[in-house]
Amino acid sequence: xxxxxxxxDSLTADDLLAIEREVKDYALAKGIAFKLxxxxxxxxxxxxxxxxPSPFPRKHFDFGHRLQPLVNAVSHKIAxxxxxLADSLAKTVQVDDFTAKMFDVYTQxxxxxxxxxxxxxxxxxxxxxxxxxxxxxxxxxxxxxVNNISTSFxxxxxxxxxxxxxxxxxxxxSADIGDLDKRLPINRSTELMAAGLIxxxxxxxxxxxxxxxxxxxxxxxxxxxxxxxxxxxRSRPDIRLIRRTFAQLRDAVRLGNNRxxxxxxxxxxxxxxxxxxxxxxxxxGDQDWDVRLLMERSRAVKCPSIQYHLTGCKKIQQIxxxxxxxxxxxxxRRDVDxxxxxxxxxxxxxxxxDGDQAIDMALGEPNRFVLKPQREGGGYNYFGGQLARxxxxxxxxxxxxxxxxxxxxxxxxxxxxxLAPNKSLAANSFRPSNITCEFGVFGTVMGNADEIILNSxxxxxxxSKTYGTNEGGVAAGFGALDSPYLY
Amino acid sequence: xxxxxxxxDSLTADDLLAIEREVKDYALAKGIAFKLxxxxxxxxxxxxxxxxPSPFPRKHFDFGHRLQPLVNAVSHKIAxxxxxLADSLAKTVQVDDFTAKMFDVYTQxxxxxxxxxxxxxxxxxxxxxxxxxxxxxxxxxxxxxVNNISTSFxxxxxxxxxxxxxxxxxxxxSADIGDLDKRLPINRSTELMAAGLIxxxxxxxxxxxxxxxxxxxxxxxxxxxxxxxxxxxRSRPDIRLIRRTFAQLRDAVRLGNNRxxxxxxxxxxxxxxxxxxxxxxxxxGDQDWDVRLLMERSRAVKCPSIQYHLTGCKKIQQIxxxxxxxxxxxxxRRDVDxxxxxxxxxxxxxxxxDGDQAIDMALGEPNRFVLKPQREGGGYNYFGGQLARxxxxxxxxxxxxxxxxxxxxxxxxxxxxxLAPNKSLAANSFRPSNITCEFGVFGTVMGNADEIILNSxxxxxxxSKTYGTNEGGVAAGFGALDSPYLY
Numbered sequence: 001x002x003x004x005x006x007x008x009d010s011l012t013a014d015d016l017l018a019i020e021r022e023v024k025d026y027a028l029a030k031g032i033a034f035k036l037x038x039x040x041x042x043x044x045x046x047x048x049x050x051x052x053p054s055p056f057p058r059k060h061f062d063f064g065h066r067l068q069p070l071v072n073a074v075s076h077k078i079a080x081x082x083x084x085l086a087d088s089l090a091k092t093v094q095v096d097d098f099t100a101k102m103f104d105v106y107t108q109x110x111x112x113x114x115x116x117x118x119x120x121x122x123x124x125x126x127x128x129x130x131x132x133x134x135x136x137x138x139x140x141x142x143x144x145x146v147n148n149i150s151t152s153f154x155x156x157x158x159x160x161x162x163x164x165x166x167x168x169x170x171x172x173x174s175a176d177i178g179d180l181d182k183r184l185p186i187n188r189s190t191e192l193m194a195a196g197l198i199x200x201x202x203x204x205x206x207x208x209x210x211x212x213x214x215x216x217x218x219x220x221x222x223x224x225x226x227x228x229x230x231x232x233x234r235s236r237p238d239i240r241l242i243r244r245t246f247a248q249l250r251d252a253v254r255l256g257n258n259r260x261x262x263x264x265x266x267x268x269x270x271x272x273x274x275x276x277x278x279x280x281x282x283x284x285g286d287q288d289w290d291v292r293l294l295m296e297r298s299r300a301v302k303c304p305s306i307q308y309h310l311t312g313c314k315k316i317q318q319i320x321x322x323x324x325x326x327x328x329x330x331x332x333r334r335d336v337d338x339x340x341x342x343x344x345x346x347x348x349x350x351x352x353x354d355g356d357q358a359i360d361m362a363l364g365e366p367n368r369f370v371l372k373p374q375r376e377g378g379g380y381n382y383f384g385g386q387l388a389r390x391x392x393x394x395x396x397x398x399x400x401x402x403x404x405x406x407x408x409x410x411x412x413x414x415x416x417x418x419l420a421p422n423k424s425l426a427a428n429s430f431r432p433s434n435i436t437c438e439f440g441v442f443g444t445v446m447g448n449a450d451e452i453i454l455n456s457x458x459x460x461x462x463x464s465k466t467y468g469t470n471e472g473g474v475a476a477g478f479g480a481l482d483s484p485y486l487y
Numbered sequence: 488x489x490x491x492x493x494x495x496d497s498l499t500a501d502d503l504l505a506i507e508r509e510v511k512d513y514a515l516a517k518g519i520a521f522k523l524x525x526x527x528x529x530x531x532x533x534x535x536x537x538x539x540p541s542p543f544p545r546k547h548f549d550f551g552h553r554l555q556p557l558v559n560a561v562s563h564k565i566a567x568x569x570x571x572l573a574d575s576l577a578k579t580v581q582v583d584d585f586t587a588k589m590f591d592v593y594t595q596x597x598x599x600x601x602x603x604x605x606x607x608x609x610x611x612x613x614x615x616x617x618x619x620x621x622x623x624x625x626x627x628x629x630x631x632x633v634n635n636i637s638t639s640f641x642x643x644x645x646x647x648x649x650x651x652x653x654x655x656x657x658x659x660x661s662a663d664i665g666d667l668d669k670r671l672p673i674n675r676s677t678e679l680m681a682a683g684l685i686x687x688x689x690x691x692x693x694x695x696x697x698x699x700x701x702x703x704x705x706x707x708x709x710x711x712x713x714x715x716x717x718x719x720x721r722s723r724p725d726i727r728l729i730r731r732t733f734a735q736l737r738d739a740v741r742l743g744n745n746r747x748x749x750x751x752x753x754x755x756x757x758x759x760x761x762x763x764x765x766x767x768x769x770x771x772g773d774q775d776w777d778v779r780l781l782m783e784r785s786r787a788v789k790c791p792s793i794q795y796h797l798t799g800c801k802k803i804q805q806i807x808x809x810x811x812x813x814x815x816x817x818x819x820r821r822d823v824d825x826x827x828x829x830x831x832x833x834x835x836x837x838x839x840x841d842g843d844q845a846i847d848m849a850l851g852e853p854n855r856f857v858l859k860p861q862r863e864g865g866g867y868n869y870f871g872g873q874l875a876r877x878x879x880x881x882x883x884x885x886x887x888x889x890x891x892x893x894x895x896x897x898x899x900x901x902x903x904x905x906l907a908p909n910k911s912l913a914a915n916s917f918r919p920s921n922i923t924c925e926f927g928v929f930g931t932v933m934g935n936a937d938e939i940i941l942n943s944x945x946x947x948x949x950x951s952k953t954y955g956t957n958e959g960g961v962a963a964g965f966g967a968l969d970s971p972y973l974y
Contacts, residue, residue: 031516
């Protein structure tokens with residue numbers, strides 16, 4: 001770690017000017033790019049990334065990977081425990097329209113009887129290092145959230161590692177930064193997540209069927225999605241993948257006699273892989289919810305199924321942070337200990353004394369907390385003064401029950417440079433920034449009420465942002481792709 | 488070949504719409520892209536490429552590769568035969584200013600005594616299939632030209648093969664197009680050309696020295712250049728490469744006590760790798776010719792040296808197409824036969840009866856010939872009516888001696904689609920185009936007057952253009968990257 005910090009600090013403006021251009025070109029050549037909404041269709045722009053990998057403790061890196069099968073299993077078991085799911089979300093569905101719509105789809109599918117009882121999950125659990133309150137300079141790993149739908153960047157993360165390996169091999173030699181293949185762990189995220197799709201495809205067991213990738217109208221993060229598709233194709237050229245938007249699907253989907261999902265009257269769908277459908281604005285209206293419902297009613301394997309998707313609600317995350325609840329889903333006591341160790345403080349804001357107490361606590365020290373709605377993906381959360389204003393605004397309404405309160409994590413600052421498209425490091429006078437890292441672990445899980453067929457960690461992701469900025473969505477322009485330098 | 492043609496013909500507009508988007512995304516993710524002059528610095532655009540590989544006869548493909556060491560050796564031997572070089576170019580330097588300037592550099596370096604007697608060449612010989620005049624439908628391989636400086640696309644050609652392998656594996660399964668790994672030959676052009684640079688670097692034998700890549704101000708084909716640099720770095724992270732324009736070098740280059748080439752007072756240069764300097768407009772004025780001269784006078788290994796560069800003149804190509812001349816440089820009679828077999832008819836236009844006869848012949852059938860100046864790179868040649876007008880204009884001037892006349896090659900038409908940036912196949916109603924292919928073979932050679940130290944073929948390239956268009960420069964927007972489907 002120290003050697004890397006020294007390297008970052010030792011580079012001159014001249015060095016950095018050349019390295020910046022080289023790393024940007026390397027990244028562009030590797031498809032670390034976005035397709036911007038207002039650009040011509042065959043023109044792409046650099047995705048923000050850090051110039052160097054960021055130091056990350058090997059102990060916590062390994063722990064996150066070891067934990068992932070447990071994280072997968074808990075989501076899976078909740079998704080197949082109807083009573084728990086319904087009870088947990090009972091109040092949320094009254095106040096959060098999006099969760100209510102999802103729950104309604106779930107209810108209708110259940111009432112009819114599930115044509116496909118097996119679900120596929122390509123999940124990602126996000127963590128940060130959190131400074132221990134004892135002042136000893138130590139850090140714990142704390143879970144920020146678990147994403148159960150449209151988890152992004154598993155297709156780009158391995159390429160970021162390659163870029164960083166190149167830059168350290170070429171410019172870090174004099175800095176004695178150690179054995180790069182040990183410091184920069186191989187990341188198999190693309191391959192392992194693709195393997196999840198293939199597993200579900202084979203489970204469906206119809207050689208003429210396709211994988212349907214449901215996508216947004218304008219796909220900024222296209223190369224991440226394509227990397228997974230191309231990886232599926234490389235190992236299984238027999239599997240056809242088709243991409244469709246909700247708008248394209250509206251008049252093009254129907255159910256067959258055995259509730260097969262049929263697209264364009266010719267493609268039977270084995271797997272529905274959602275790369276949209278996670279936010280209210282992804283649905284143009286009821287007609288798109290009708291499409292979602294039809295797909296969920298079908299015998300195609302959904303990634304994720306509506307019940308997997310529901311387990312990603314913040315409300316579930318908050319309820320599960322309780323030890324008694326974890327014990328309900330996890331048998332081994334050491335596993336329970338491991339999970340409890342990564343949960344940050346989480347509080348529901350239900351009407352009543354407990355919720356009132358949580359709100360008072362947050363208003364007393366608003367900088368210690370974050371207020372989160374039920375969405376996945378960044379950009380919706382309230383911090384500090386905004387949190388206080390929002391709590392004041394909602395404390396006497398039912399709306400407060402649609403939020404959860406979470407203890408803010410205090411990650412270490414590390415020096416690095418963030419490369420932003422069409423902006424030179426010269427704009428920051430070539431000074432390193434203090435950045436903070438978010439560490440994601442991908443996971444694949446497939447199963448039904450009777451058994452878990454697949455349960456594995458599936459690689460990792462580091463995204464970083466300038467210290468002091470609260471949101472870190474890379475595609476949203478808040479953060480940068482990064483990779484770990486283990487120490 | 489027939490199966491591939493059937494596949495191309497069988498695809499519906501719907502198929503093609505999806506495949507086009509997928510192939511463009513695959514290509515962009517692989518760095519098959521250009522950086523346009525007027526775009527923001529971190530924005531790139533698709534490089535034109537064909538949707539499918541194009542059929543090419545294995546026999547001619549293999550023959551081109553087998554021939555390359557001979558082509559390398561002939562260039563090398565001419566470059567080190569001062570009398571031959573001087574005699575051959577004696578008239579050209581009187582009428583062609585650019586050749587004269589090059590020859591002047593060469594003369595000065597010779598007069599002083601060469602500090603570095605060893606040259607590195609990263610060459611590319613370009614061929615086309617030529618319809619046999621017997622009407623039997625057979626084709627011969629004919630050499631279009633040999634490029635000795637700044638040969639492009641060895642860094643992108645392997646990626647084009649990967650794109651085409653993907654599209655055929657995914658969409659060609661039903662067409663029974665055969666074993667793809669046999670049909671689509673592995674292309675090691677990037678690796679082998681990079682190996683040439685490494686060989687020269689090691690020959691120079693100074694571990695602190697760098698490779699200097701001399702580049703244009705605006706580099707459209709940046710990912711081709713970067714691919715070679717990154718490949719050097721991957722296998723030899725100890726080798727530092729620096730990129731400089733002529734403008735940057737003007738005040739930054741000097742010679743050391745032993746004629747070491749020193750850049751920025753700190754980098755000793757082991758190898759000068761030109762990715763510019765091949766056309767008059769690459770030199771802003773005498774100050775850039777001074778830079779070239781200084782580099783040529785240095786003990787750095789030049790890729791290419793001024794004498795290697797001179798052997799790329801069309802005049803040399805024309806003179807060498809004579810059997811007696813070939814025999815002067817090639818000992819083995821079968822080798823002479825092989826070389827003679829690929830030479831198209833070539834004529835000089837010197838003042839006098841031979842030149843007059845050539846001009847009369849061309850004016851009689853202007854569509855059978857192409858008129859070429861001494862440049863490398865496409866876009867300068869005259870065809871058909873323009874050729875006739877140009878010959879009329881210059882026949883009574885000395886200028887005619889700066890041109891050579893070449894028999895036009897008549898390549899077969901093959902059906903394929905050309906993917907152009909920001910233009911959909913819909914614009915052509917999804918109809919395949921008839922295209923013609925140019926087949927390039929890369930070669931690496933290093934040596935001096937006493938010995939040839941390295942001499943190898945170094946992979947291949949196919950570039951294609953719409954039938955009926957005369958120029959095929961991809962970066963200039965005339966052609967498309969392609970790859971061979973061997974039959």
